[in-house]
Amino acid sequence: MSPAGRPAQTSPDAWAAAALDEIEEAGVRGLSVQAVARRLGVSKGGLYHHYADRRALLRAALDRWEHRQVTELNARFDAIDDPRRRLHELLEYSFVRMAPTVVLQLMAGAEDPDVAAVLERAAEARLGLLARILEALGLPADAARHRAVMGYSHYLGLAQLRTQSPGVLATDGLVREHLAVLEAALLAGTDAG
Amino acid sequence: MSPAGRPAQTSPDAWAAAALDEIEEAGVRGLSVQAVARRLGVSKGGLYHHYADRRALLRAALDRWEHRQVTELNARFDAIDDPRRRLHELLEYSFVRMAPTVVLQLMAGAEDPDVAAVLERAAEARLGLLARILEALGLPADAARHRAVMGYSHYLGLAQLRTQSPGVLATDGLVREHLAVLEAALLAGTDAG
DNA sequence: CCGATACCGTACGCCCCCGTACGGAATCCG
DNA sequence: CGGATTCCGTACGGGGGCGTACGGTATCGG
Numbered sequence A, B: 001m002s003p004a005g006r007p008a009q010t011s012p013d014a015w016a017a018a019a020l021d022e023i024e025e026a027g028v029r030g031l032s033v034q035a036v037a038r039r040l041g042v043s044k045g046g047l048y049h050h051y052a053d054r055r056a057l058l059r060a061a062l063d064r065w066e067h068r069q070v071t072e073l074n075a076r077f078d079a080i081d082d083p084r085r086r087l088h089e090l091l092e093y094s095f096v097r098m099a100p101t102v103v104l105q106l107m108a109g110a111e112d113p114d115v116a117a118v119l120e121r122a123a124e125a126r127l128g129l130l131a132r133i134l135e136a137l138g139l140p141a142d143a144a145r146h147r148a149v150m151g152y153s154h155y156l157g158l159a160q161l162r163t164q165s166p167g168v169l170a171t172d173g174l175v176r177e178h179l180a181v182l183e184a185a186l187l188a189g190t191d192a193g
Numbered sequence C: 001c002c003g004a005t006a007c008c009g010t011a012c013g014c015c016c017c018c019g020t021a022c023g024g025a026a027t028c029c030g
Numbered sequence D: 001c002g003g004a005t006t007c008c009g010t011a012c013g014g015g016g017g018c019g020t021a022c023g024g025t026a027t028c029g030g
Helices: A012-026 A032-038 A042-050 A054-077 A082-097 A101-109 A113-134 A141-164 A171-188 B012-026 B033-040 B044-049 B054-077 B085-098 B103-110 B113-136 B141-164 B173-188
Strands: none
Touching: A012 A054, A032 A054, A032 A082, A032 B054, A042 A082, A054 A082, A054 B054, A054 B103, A082 A113, A082 A141, A082 A171, A101 A113, A101 A141, A101 B103, A113 A141, A113 B012, A141 B103, A141 B141, A171 B054, A171 B113, A171 B141, B012 B033, B012 B054, B012 B103, B033 B044, B033 B054, B054 B085, B054 B103, B054 B113, B085 B113, B085 B141, B103 B113, B103 B141, B113 B141, B113 B173, B141 B173
């Protein structure tokens, strides 16, 4: 009865992971069942034993991404105590080391209600994280929130611009300069600025 | 011989205009020939007497949008001489009066090469306009360019965030506050700041 | 060892879309 | 007034994707 302890060549998790990879490459709307099946070396028929719809598969992939984001951010920042270093690490991580392909693909496919929901939750999480850092640096709550929106907008727009017009921000040096400017703007008026 | 002076119930321009409206509502990938035909109250058959492909129709719609953007910006800013007022008007126009739905739809459909090209040209135009204003305010060329990229990124990200997570920037007052902050950041170190 | 269950492969129907072919109607010119 | 051109409507073929049905196979429990 209990469906535990099966070798399971293509587990639900494997389908979700492959679907997430497919989203990263082809976008939400380009996520086709057959493409995911090809990626797994399997025919599409077997999907419907694990998930009801294509929509259910999409939801599983989105859940996977969201969960991964949360745990990744936590693992990276929970150990850092100094808010000044937390901010620097957050910017460095988001702007330099990031490959924001999934976020961009999700934004492109935000017509889907499920995608829109996970994007909204992700935005709120990032905004909250940034705002808490700024509050720890001595800003009042509303100002911190305000500045967090500014920083997150900058992040989104820069990600968009970098892929949309690669000629504008060609070198990593330019990106780093922008990073420094943004960091200074975020720190202005705080204990550290 | 000359195809001028015809009543022409559905001229090529009418098709292009309807296609642009359809892009605004359904996105680039949602632009179907039949939907545009329905919008015109016509069957899709007649399209192919004006355009070769769906791609040609898409290009015409994109050209129409690009041309409209250029003439609209020119008409609005050519009369203003004071660069300080030009900047304010540009921000006011872009962030408050704008309905950036088309830009967002184009960004969402940037997988199409034609869409990517028009987006890149539009970005370059906006960046150049903003950079020229900042130069007129006394910034050296590279710093002006730098700051223009910052402002344009902020613009793109804020547009994205406003439609993606309407709860974050609910009221117009919040938008205006952000506008003031951005304006101050752009003006810092210039003749006017 | 045998039946039951879970899982996969193939094939099918259905829908949406593009582009083309053909017939018909209206308009313009001599 | 008549022919020609332009334009539109309908119908068709081709392609792709989703979800379902059915048959086959391997694994698990008795």
